[in-house]
Amino acid sequence: MPEPRTLDALLQRAAGFPDTGLRLLDRFERESWLPWPEIHDRARAAAGRIRGTGVAPGERVALVYPTGVGFFDAFFGSLLAGAVPVPLYPPVRLGRLAEYSARTAAMLEAVGARLVLADPGVRRLLGEAVERARPALGCRSLDELDAGPPFQAAVDERALALIQFSSGTTVEPKPVALSQRAVLAQARILNGLWPPRADGVDSGVSWLPLYHDMGLIGCVLPALERPGTLTLIPPELFVARPAVWLRTISRLRATLSPAPNFAYSLCVAKVRDEELAGVDLSCWRVALNGAEPVAPRVLRAFCERFARWGFRAEALTPVYGLSEATLAVTFSELGRGFTSRRFDREPLAAAAEAREQPDGIELVSVGRPLPGFSLEIRDPAGRALAPGRVGRVLVRGPSLMDGYLGRPEATAEALRDGWLDTGDLGFLHGGELFLTGRAKDVLILRGRCHAPSEVEHAVDAVDGVRTGCAVAVSHLPEGAAGEELVLLLEARSELPAADYPALGAAASRAVRTATGLAPDRVAVLAPGSLPRTSSGKLRRQEALRRWLADELRPPAPVTPIRLAGAVVRSSLAMARSRRARGRG
Amino acid sequence: MSASEAEVLAGIAAVARAHVGFQGELRPELRLVEDLELDSLKMLSLALEVENHFRVCLDQEAAIETVGDLVAAIREARDA
Structure with a gap:
């Protein structure tokens, strides 16, 4: 058989390996086993049903499923239906x-979904x-579709393999269109990083959602490409x-498992000793950490906390990628553990230069470009910068998106001459990439991207906020466990400063x-505090920079108790000022 | 409030205290999102832990908005 070039051909090949497949855990930690041959059979049957609805090749089918066998029927069924x-x-x-419905309707509309398949x-x-998005063929579950003869379309490698969203939002969803070629290239590159070894084959465990690139493309598709076995939680x-x-x-002696930074942080915070009786994590060879900025504090805390259960610090592997590149772009060297360096804060904050300094800010390396990828740091005018200079990160490689579906202007902004502008800021040091921030406006929280406008719209609706004068930004503060969501908003001019805490x-x-x-x-903030462009648009990243530099009024951290305290203090202050006025 | 309603409410309160750090008094009219001030991560934890506590599977759960709705849904699921 020639080397498969499409996902359906990969599934066909994997069907010849009955010892490999997916192991699915339910919420009581019970396992069910779904070998690739069975997934293939079920997908052919599902494709017969989907084809019977009248979905034409290349048309979009939206899938709404929890992690489980139904997802794979619908996913591979849609692919096999073309x-x-x-x-x-x-x-x-x-x-x-209500929020979920609005968000889902916006995403259905953005991809022009013809059919919605749902659990x-x-x-x-x-x-x-x-009801809002009105997909032509409605919303159906697979088993209520008429059974047709099993089907498997012939798919071209240039055809789209799937669409994923760069940020899930009601306001401006950006559907990232990925070709079969791009998706297969990414799966092959990842598998190339852990070739079969003399002492056994690598196997993965993932709890990542299947609508997330790291879950589907980073875990399921490499398992299919190998073919190998993957356990899903x-x-x-x-x-x-x-x-x-x-x-x-x-329990499964798994060797590979990825997760965003917050997952490692959540483990440190929530896992109790008694939940780990008999656990031995020494099998875990590659603990990937990606999809959100990597906090050195969290990595250290995780190593310290779980060393007793055999966790090996050298397993921690910070990586970098983005949905527009299908998934991964850079990887730290496997088996090395994470590497961090300290850099002088000032020139870094000014997005100029990275100079090592012993008591500077600690940044974690996300490694070197994957095979087939190249990386360039450029200045705002598009000129390539030398190592050590901070600028925009651009990447080129075999798994870049075709573009944003139906969004030619957005595509032209992101993709130029074969290079993808990631919108991230960073520099190269010793050949490795370090990220310092973002030029694009996106919130990265718990491994997911969100559009700031979604948060800002919610703030706008609050009585007392100056209309259109709120920005939402996220960043990783020094020494924090993860990205923080920061709201900067202007109060209406008639609002007394004493009411600011309550407004916040x-x-x-x-x-x-x-x-x-x-x-x-x-x-x-007082009206007019936030920086704007000449056309009056808010400059989110500049607002963040000024806030961090204390050039906007410095806020106190918000905790429910502090907030309550602030509210009480503010009403006391108001009462005092009323009394004072009464006397005067 | 019948004994069973009170008992379910107390169970939810115990789960909320243990798993999402909720402090204070849990009353049926409180809204989960607005009044309990739970973010989406905590909401997920609450749903799963409540199901485990009462050994039920919640249905139509996204339409559950208040603590009272949750009590009713749990009682219904237990009777089923």
């Missing part, structure tokens, strides 16, 4: 259905989203009981209600 799958988040648990359990929660189980992740790695609290609540994100810091 359609383009678009994995979306299943509904959130408890509350916020029977979540389908009835999709009513509102489907439902993400909601991990979030509630992070110990399950560590127990599963230990109200804005914080509004954001949590609308987005599920909890702001870490809120600064309420």
